[in-house]
Amino acid sequence: MALKHAVLAALLDGEYSGYQLAKAFDIGVANFWHALPQQLYAELTRLEAEGLVAGRQVVQETRPNKRLFHVTDAGLAELERFAAGSAKPSFIRDDLLVKVQAVDRIDAGPVIEQLDERARIAAAKAEVLGKLLVRLRGDRDEADFLAHGTRIGPYLTCLRGLGFERETREWCERIADVLRARIAAPQRP
Amino acid sequence: MALKHAVLAALLDGEYSGYQLAKAFDIGVANFWHALPQQLYAELTRLEAEGLVAGRQVVQETRPNKRLFHVTDAGLAELERFAAGSAKPSFIRDDLLVKVQAVDRIDAGPVIEQLDERARIAAAKAEVLGKLLVRLRGDRDEADFLAHGTRIGPYLTCLRGLGFERETREWCERIADVLRARIAAPQRP
DNA sequence: TTCCCATACTCAAGAATCTGACTAATCATA
DNA sequence: TATGATTAGTCAGATTCTTGAGTATGGGAA
Known part of the structure; x- marks a missing residue:
């Protein structure tokens, strides 16, 4: 029951339809x-x-009817209970990493392409997140907003997302370069 | 069928029993x-x-019998095919992030504790990975190993893991500090 | 000498997630 | 004026992942 609490947390910022929520959770x-x-x-x-x-x-x-949802008091209590319980550490699970793990036993070409592609995606997402951060904190600077803002939860998770995407991009670019260099240069172990 | 290729990639480094593999995949x-x-x-x-x-x-x-597995030629071909296909971007899915998203609508105390705990776990894992990197590259320096080593796949994924754990640790420590400061100081929005 | 831990695995059941197809209207574009 | 994209959902089925229990043996600590 993990999605349950994710939905509750997402609905804390206002009313959303299933469709709006779906976009947020799908696009990321x-x-x-x-x-x-x-x-x-x-x-x-x-x-x-x-x-x-x-x-x-x-x-x-002009559009199909929709249903807007909000969290009830019971929902907030459920979130409270969830937050007080223990959380298991999160694990990486990524197809691209599996391919990189195998990269020197298979054709590196397609893997390099996918690293480039992933780097582009991560860069684009990082930019979106950067803009979202600015929008969330309004005209304040970050330190002031984090110290005195009323709703910082989404900002904090957004910071994590930005860090993740930046790391992803840097790693992808670096690994792609390493693999390209190995193709270009002779292998003398 | 994603685990399938992860197992194949893991078995590229030698023979493993299900039990050994399980430890590697469980501990992380x-x-x-x-x-x-x-x-x-x-x-x-x-x-x-x-x-x-x-x-x-x-x-x-002295121990129960075991079965050691290795990848066949057909398995390697399957990995090759998998690596050539497209990979979907990976998404974050983390209970702790859900809690942080909700943190200013619920009691922040337990969340701060869990951030501290997660920071410790990430730091410990980063150290393990750092040592693993040294072991993998032997007496060479990193640049030389990456340019001329024969089996760099595990090293590259390990680098990603290290980056991820460091990021996690930094974020957890920072967020915990932000939340502690908000408890200590009066909120004037 | 009793108890717990590590090795090495198996089975069953349930929860969560993903794939793919479908309805039905409006709006923008070519 | 077709065509496709967007809004707003629903349904069924398959796959994957998690939870929990169980088997069996040997070694080390209390």
Whole structure:
């Protein structure tokens, strides 16, 4: 039941429809979790049945109707309970890393291409996150915002996301260079 | 079918039993994937049935018998095919981040404790990885090893793991400090 | 000498996640 | 004026991952 708390945490910032939530979790603006739309709709249904979120129907003229959800008091209490419990460490699980692990026993060409591609994706995401940080803190500087802002949770997770994407980019670029150099130069072990 | 290729990649460095593999994937020495013993035994059985790995029985006196596995030519070809295909970007999925996302709507105390704890774990793992790097490159320096070493895959994924753990540690320490400062100082938004 | 830990594995059941297809309307673009 | 993208969801099925229990032996510590 991990997605459950991720959804509750995401809904703390206001009312969202399943569709909006799905975008945040799919594109990865929500830097603390990832999930597909189908999962989110199902989870929202369960959460509503448990009374942890409440939804209201919004009738729209030009678009299909939607349901906006918010966290109830019971939902906040559930989050509180969750936060007090212990968390297991998170693990890396990445196809690209598996390929790099095997890289000197297979053709390095496609792996290098994918490292370049991943570096580009990480750079783009880092930029998005950088802008999001500026938007979240408004006109204040970071230290002031973190010391006195009223809602810093999303900012803090965003900082983690930015660090992660930067690291990813640097690593990808460096490894791609190392592999290119090995192809260019003769191997004398 | 992602674990499949992770197991194949892990077995490239020699022969391992399910038990040894399980330790590497559980403790996280294998920095490119994580899995529980049950999964690994099941996966090895499947891989053997597909002819991608081959095992041999090793009879032991003082310990239960074990089966050591290695990758077959077909297994290497499968890895090759996997590496040539496209990889989806990896996403963060972490309970602790969910808690931080919610931190200013719930009691921050337990979250701070868990950040401290996670920082310690990350620091310890970073140290283990640092030592592993030294062991992997032997008496060479890094640049020389990466340019001319014969088996650099594990070293490269280890570098990623080290970067990740360092980032994790820095972020956890910083966030814990921010949250402590907010508890100590009055909130004037 | 009793108890726990490490080695080495197996089985079953359940929860979580992913893949892929479907409905149905409006809006922008070529 | 087709075509595709966007909004807003639903359903079924497969795969993957996690939880929990169980088997069996030997070694070391209390």
